[in-house]
Amino acid sequence: xxxxxxxxxxxxxxxxxxxxxxxxxxxxxxxxxxxxxxxxxxxxxxxxxxxxxxxxxxxxxxxxxxxxxxxxxxxxxxxxxxxxxxxxxxxxxxxxxxxxxxxxxxxxxxxxxxxxxxxxxxxxxxxxxxxxxxxxxxxxxxxxxxxxxxxxxxxxxxxxxxxxxxxxxxxxxxxxxxxxxxxxxxxxxxxxxxxxxxxxxxxxxxxxxxxxxxxxxxxxxxxxxxxxxxxxxxxxxxxxxxxxxxxxxxxxxxxxxxxxxxxxxxxxxxxxxxxxxxxxxxxxxxxxxxxxxxxxxxxxxxxxxxxxxxxxxxxxxxxxxxxxxxxxxxxxxxxxxxxxxxxxxxxxxxxxxxxxxxxxxxxxxxxx
Numbered sequence: 001x002x003x004x005x006x007x008x009x010x011x012x013x014x015x016x017x018x019x020x021x022x023x024x025x026x027x028x029x030x031x032x033x034x035x036x037x038x039x040x041x042x043x044x045x046x047x048x049x050x051x052x053x054x055x056x057x058x059x060x061x062x063x064x065x066x067x068x069x070x071x072x073x074x075x076x077x078x079x080x081x082x083x084x085x086x087x088x089x090x091x092x093x094x095x096x097x098x099x100x101x102x103x104x105x106x107x108x109x110x111x112x113x114x115x116x117x118x119x120x121x122x123x124x125x126x127x128x129x130x131x132x133x134x135x136x137x138x139x140x141x142x143x144x145x146x147x148x149x150x151x152x153x154x155x156x157x158x159x160x161x162x163x164x165x166x167x168x169x170x171x172x173x174x175x176x177x178x179x180x181x182x183x184x185x186x187x188x189x190x191x192x193x194x195x196x197x198x199x200x201x202x203x204x205x206x207x208x209x210x211x212x213x214x215x216x217x218x219x220x221x222x223x224x225x226x227x228x229x230x231x232x233x234x235x236x237x238x239x240x241x242x243x244x245x246x247x248x249x250x251x252x253x254x255x256x257x258x259x260x261x262x263x264x265x266x267x268x269x270x271x272x273x274x275x276x277x278x279x280x281x282x283x284x285x286x287x288x289x290x291x292x293x294x295x296x297x298x299x300x301x302x303x304x305x306x307x308x309x310x311x312x313x314x315x316x317x318x319x320x321x322x323x324x325x326x327x328x329x330x331x332x333x334x335x336x337x338x339x340x341x342x343x344x345x346x347x348x349x350x351x352x353x354x355x356x357x358x359x360x361x362x363x364x365x366x367x368x
Contacts (some may be wrong), residue, residue, distance in 0.1 A: 049224060049293065049303055056222065058272055058293055060213045065248045065273030067214075075247045078273070078294075079265045081157050082250035088150050096143065158250075162232035162264035167300075169225065170234045173242025173255035173277065176284035180223055186309035192219045194287050217274040219291040226300040227267040235261045243279035246292060252278055267294040 049057060060066065064076055077083045114120065162168075170181040178192045195208035195218045212218035225231055235244050235255035245252040253263050267273075275290040295303070301311050 049222065049295075056211055056272075056293070058270075058295070059211055060272040060274075065246075065271055066217060067247075067274075077248060077250060078267055078269045078271070079249045079251075080268070081154070081265060082248065084157065085154055085250045088154060092147065092150060096147070100143075159263055162262075163230050166230040166232040166264060167226060168232045168234065169223065170236070171223075171244045171255060173235070173237040173239070173244070173281070173288075175239050175282050176277075176288040178242075178244075178277075178288060178290060182304070182307075182309055184312050185304045188304075188307045188309045190221045190223075190307070192221045192223065192291065194218075194289055195220050213272060213274055213291060216287070217276070217289045217291065219289055222272070222291045222293040224293050224295060224300060224303045225267060226297040227270050227294040229297060230264055230266050232262065232264050240281050241279050242277050242281050242288070244275070244290060245278035246273055246275035246290060248273045249275075249292075251275075254279060267292075270294050270296065 062068075065078070067075070074086055074089060077086045168182065168184045170183060172179045172181070177194070179189060180192065181187060181189045194216070195212055196205065197215065198207040201207045206220060208215065208218045233244070233251065233253060235242075235253045236259060237255040237257045239257065241257070242255040243252055244255055249265050249267065251263065251265055253261050255261070271294055273292045273294065275292070277285060277288045277290075279285075281288075304311060
C-alpha cells in the first residue's frame with residue numbers, strides 16, 4: 001500500500017517538472033459536426049403571369065369573356081366598338097326584326113282567314129294596287145336606310161387605323177395552334193396551345209385547371225395585352241385560312257396565308273377573355289382556342305421584360321408603365337400600377353420563342 005502511494009507521488013512530481021505533453025500527443029475528443037443551415041430556396045417565376053404552381057395568377061370571371069351554358073345573348077362587351085355594336089343589335093336590329101316578323105305573321109293569318117274558300121268562294125280579279133305596290137317598295141328602302149347608317153359607321157370604326165401609341169400584336173394561325181409576336185416590344189414570340197384535360201395529358205404536360213378557364217378554351221400561354229391602351233391586331237397564317245375571334249372584343253379577323261389583315265381595338269376592363277378560330281381550317285379546327293389576359297400597363301411592361309422584350313421609347317405616357325415588382329397573389333395582382341416611368345433598354349432584345357408549357361407546338365395537340 002505504501003509502495004503504491006509512493007509511485008503516485010513520484011509520478012505527480014515528474015509531471016510537474018516535465019510540463020504538459022506536446023499538442024500532438026494530446027488526445028482531443030472529436031468535436032461535434034457543424035451543421036450549416038441550407039440557404040433558403042426562394043422559388044422564382046420565369047413568367048410574372050404565373051403563380052408558383054404554374055397556374056395563372058389572374059383567374060377568369062364566370063360569365064365574362066366566355067360562353068355561358070343556356071344563354072343565347074351576346075357576351076358582355078369590353079371594347080368601345082363592342083358596346084356600340086351591342087347597342088346597335090339591342091336597340092335597332094332586334095326590335096326591327098321583331099316588328100317585321102310580327103307584321104308578316106299577322107298578314108299571313110289575316111290572308112288565311114279572310115280569303116279562305118268558305119269565306120271568299122269567288123276569287124278577286126284585282127291584278128294591281130298602286131298604293132300597296134308603292135308601300136312594299138318604299139318601306140323596305142326606308143328600313144334599309146335606317147339600318148345602313150349606323151351599320152356603316154360601325155364598320156368604319158372597326159377598321160379605323162390604330163393610333164401611334166397602339167401596342168401591336170401579330171397573330172399567326174397554324175394547324176392547329178396560334179403563335180404571337182410583339183413587333184413593338186423587341187419582336188419576341190409566344191406559342192399558344194390548347195390545354196388538355198387530366199385524363200388526356202402525356203408525360204410532362206400540364207393539364208387544364210379551373211384557374212386556366214373553361215374546357216376547350218383554356219391555353220397554356222395566354223396573350224397578354226394592356227387595357228386602356230389601343231391595340232393594333234395584325235393577322236396572317238402559315239398554312240390555311242384561320243380566323244382570330246374574341247366575342248367580348250367584337251373582333252373577328254381572318255388570318256390568310258401571304259396576306260396581312262389589320263384592325264384595332266381598346267380593351268376597357270382587366271380580365272381574361274376567350275375566343276376560338278372561327279374559320280374552318282381542318283380536322284382540329286375546334287381545338288385552337290384563344291386566351292387574352294388584359295392587365296394594367298405596369299404589369300404588361302413587367303411581362304414584356306420577363307419575355308426578353310423591351311418597351312418602346314417613343315410612345316406616349318399612356319403606354320409607359322412602372323417597373324415595380326409584381327404582387328404575389330391574385331387579389332393584389334392589379335395593385336402594381338404606378339406612375340413611375342420604365343427604364344427602356346436601347347439594345348435590341350433577342351427574339352425568344354416561348355414554346356408551349358409541356359405541350360409541343362409542333363404536335364398541334366394531336367391525340368387529345
